[in-house]
């Protein structure tokens with residue numbers, strides 16, 4: 437059984453179909469890249485998958501309809517990094533990351549809502565993995581864009597969910613941190629998790645993802661290994677670009693080069 441499946445997923449907002457006929461299965465150990473131009477429907481699809489938008493079609497999380505799961509159970513099974521950063525509270529980085537443990541905690545009004553040793557371990561591990569350990573005492577409102585992005589990712593990793601959906605997790609990062617985070621996310625998949633990453637960087641997508649799903653105007657137009665999806669005809673038709681490609685250390689790479 438797949439960790440996460442969608443069949444014929446559709447999202448309509450304001451009378452407009454934003455995602456149409458999207459079907460896929462995400463298996464344990466898999467890193468799936470969701471790619472496509474601005475406005476293609478990538479974020480909308482992720483939001484529908486985590487039940488933040490009304491949709492039709494079927495979604496199965498570990499074989500079950502996520503809409504029927506209690507919120508805390510759903511929150512333990514699927515972690516979501518949104519594209520937009522609306523952090524306005526001056527909480528510390530550690531407190532932000534601790535929010536990732538919310539689905540495991542009791543209720544503050546019953547007095548059993550505190551963090552336990554297992555929570556502290558997960559939080560510390562996520563802080564170190566995303567290279568924000570040294571920032572753990574700083575206010576999130578006083579971080580740079582890339583530091584905030586890594587702190588937000590740490591919150592998602594602290595959930596330790598089997599399924600992670602991340603909307604542009606590396607868009608704000610410098611090249612070294614982009615590579616570190618992609619390696620980290622690939623390692624998460626190799627530990628048996630299933631990940632869907634929305635990516636605009638086709639070089640990173642082709643290098644790190646096991647499989648890509650290319651969306652255009654809400655519809656899936658190609659799905660498969662990076663070499664079968666990132667073909668010149670697809671790049672030309674969907675993005676209106678031409679890329680150069682090569683091979684390094686036994687692996688194909690691709691570099692967007694010019695508009696056509």
Ligand SMILES: Nc1ncnc2c1ncn2[C@@H]1O[C@H](COP(=O)(O)OP(=O)(O)OP(=O)(O)O)[C@@H](O)[C@H]1O
Pocket residue numbers: 449450452454472473474475476477478479480481519
């Ligand atoms: N709440 C909404 N109501 C109506 N239309 C919306 C809404 N949210 C997004 N859209 C539209 O839906 C389309 C898909 O948006 P979405 O954010 O999913 O695209 P995306 O592929 O993630 O794009 P980007 O790469 O720019 O982040 C866009 O045309 C957008 O304008």
